[in-house]
Amino acid sequence: MQRGLVHAMAWTLATGAAVTLSWWGVHTVMSGTAYDRPLAVPLATRPLSSSTRHSPSPQPEGSPSASPSPQPSASASTSGASPSAGASSASAKPSPKASPRGGTVKAYPVSGGRVVFDLGASSAELVSATPAAGWRMQVWKQDYWIRVTFTRDGREVSVFCTWHDHPPVVEIVDP
Template sequence: MHRGLLHAFAWTLATGAAVTLSWWGVHTVMSGTAYDPPRAVPLAALPPAPSAQGSQASPAAPSDTPAPAPGPPSPSASASAASASPSPPAGKPKSPPPPRRVAGDEESGDVKGYTVAGGRVVFDIGASSAELVSATPAGGWRMQVWKQDYWIRVTFTLNGREVSVFCTWYNEAPRVQVDDR
């Protein structure tokens, strides 16, 4: 019995050391990579959700009107916002709003989104550099992100198809290219 407990203790100690060493190695490699949390970007106000009439409601698309000032909403303000941005007809998705400038950040540029077959990528494009704001794969697609000093690459893959969005800015203003293979 004593030998069995000694073996269990040694196994537990060795397993704990292996897990700790593995965690430390992965943490060291992953720190400072593309998995840093993205910066927050202000969102436009959303129109009122459509009433559910026996069917599942789809998520509301952002409106083109600026976000209202904080405070309690008044009935007249919500009615005018609803009439100012009518919802698109059923079956026709509304196009995303134009990119907006991020307020309060002197170095930021235009926040631009790019929708490709594999998903959506959003960059904050400045005068001499760019940052990845978000990258979201479409259903079933896998995503991989690479970041270097002068470029960012986001690749979506599904069944051998590869769609990459590149943003480069070495000795020039940032530019975005899409490669679909």
């Protein structure tokens, strides 16, 4: 009886130690690869209407002089287009936007997903990185560079941003 209790106690201690060691290892790896959540960047948009303008008097809906119903914006109407058509025009040249930090926010669509950087005069910051459907993503950050890699079925597409002793430069490696 006593021998059975000793074996049960040894098994319990060994199992507890193994679980603790496994948790510690997973926690260490996951905390090393996690990155800060992307910040939302306000987009400069033109207002569709102004509260200082006076609208004409309302017309009955059936009348020919009634103003047409609002149409969806150009971005909403192109969302139904094929992804390849939107991606080819966007990948030709990234669209810059003003950053609240004084830099320029640029999006870089690649075949594995989309990466957005806030490019300042002497540094850069990752705003967001979104993998395309079926792709996996990994992010590395160091003092003078950021790397975002998308992988799928043995294929690897990387977006590098470097800024050591020069303004930020973005390089896309898509073999």
